[in-house]
Amino acid sequence: MNDYDLILVGAGHAHLGVLRRWAMLERPPGRIALVSADPQAWYSGMLPGLLAGRFSAQDCAVELQPMCRAAKVDLIIAQVESISAEQRRVTLTEGRGLNANWLSLNVGGQITSLAQQGDAMHCLAVKPFAQFLAGWQQWQQSPKPLAIIGGGAAGVELALALADKVPQLSLFCAGKLLAGHSPGLHLRAIGALRQRRVRLREYSPVSRIEGDQLFSEDELVWRGERVLLATGAQALPWLGQSGLQCDARGFVQVLPTLQSQSHGQIFAVGDCASLPGVRKSGVYSVRQGPVLAHNLMAALREQPFKNYRPQKNSLALLATGDGGALLAWRGLSASGQIYGRWKDYLDQSFIRRHRFSG
Structure with missing residues (x-):
């Protein structure tokens, strides 16, 4: 006999939307659990402002227990060690095993680490958030020059947020800054970084650390003691070992219904999933929430599933560290304090929507 009818693994944006829907509208039948490594769900969009x-x-986190209580879902605070897709079994690092008829994965990814020789340089990854915040608070007790590796939206926002918190800041991109975004946003980001005296180096993939030195191939590009890793999401190792069909990067390949291509009783959403037309972005994970909620309800009631159709365009709002933001929409770009206020409103609305008392 299985422990649960459904286990939600991870408290990502899509699962938060599912829990909110169940708490306010209608919950599927059966016994349901949420497994999360932390008692809070951090909202990544507010990290630069923090x-x-x-x-x-x-301000930036949602307490999971009140939400789970309202949705009548068991909350299990534990780290996942592995998953068996065939058995639909979740093994926790504490040694406990959980079985379910259905699984849903919204576990995000992890930051790619660098090859390192020696311990003269300290590396801090932006995920997991709780660990990052603890490390950053410790660093702030004695500010030193900082290098940020990662030229995506996260790297740009972090550089702009931290520029006046350290004596000197450098930002390294493997390719073009904000690759995949509009030319206008690219130029505005360069201007904002220059204004905040951030040293930007594009097309400079950092390959390794030797002592207190960063190398791009064989070129020494920076020396210092602290590096912040804000590179793109890398698949969690246990996904590739689960038996689920994954893409070349280790992310779970899913159908438009958000079901695994190889194991129909397992869903995957957000950064841990691979679906054509879907970026690794919280915007897409949020939009997957309503379809996932419907399909999980349908799974437990033996009803037809819906397809998720990714939006063709998504709004980009990048915080500039001073209360303003850079905006990009359908090839257009803009910047200013008004867009920062809009971003704050959207971010704080997300938190308010998912907060429950008790």
Whole structure:
């Protein structure tokens, strides 16, 4: 006999939307659990504002227990060690095993680490968030020059948020800054970084660390003691070992119904999933939430599933560290304080929607 009818693994944006829907509207039948490594779900969109000193840590996180209680879902605070797709079994690092008829994965990814020789340089990854915040608070007790590796939206926002928190800051991109975004946003980001005295180096993939030195291939590009890793998401190792069909990068390949291509009783959404037309972005994970909620309900009621259709365009709002933001939409770009206020409103609305008392 299985422990649960359904286990939600991970408290990503899509699962938060599912829990909110169940708490406010209708919950599927059966016994359901959420497995999360932390008792809070951090909202990544507010991290730059937190680091810039515009928000507190409490402003940026959702407590899971009240939400799970309202949705009548068991909350299990534990780290996942492995999953068996064939048995639909979740093994926790504490040694406990959980079985379910259905699984849903919204576990995100992890930051790619660098090859390192020696311990003269300290590396801090932006995920997991709780661990990153603890490390950053320790660094802030004695600010030193900082290098950020990662030229995506996260790297740009972090550089702009931290530029006045350290004596000197450098940002390294493997290719073009904000690759995949509009030319206008690219130029505005370069201007904002220059204004904040951030040293930008594009087309400079950092390959390794030797002592206190960063190398791009055989070129020494930076020396210092602290590096912040904000590179793109890398698949969690246990996904590739689960028996699920994964793409070349190790992310779970899913159908438009958000079901695994190889194991129909397992769903995967957000950064841990691979579906054509879907970026690794919280915007897409949020939009997957309503379809996932419907399909999980349908799974437990033996009803037809819906297809998720990714939006063709998505709004980009990048915080500039001073309360403003850079905006990009359908090839258009803009910047200013008004867009920062809009971003704050959207971010804080997300937190308010998912907060439950009790």
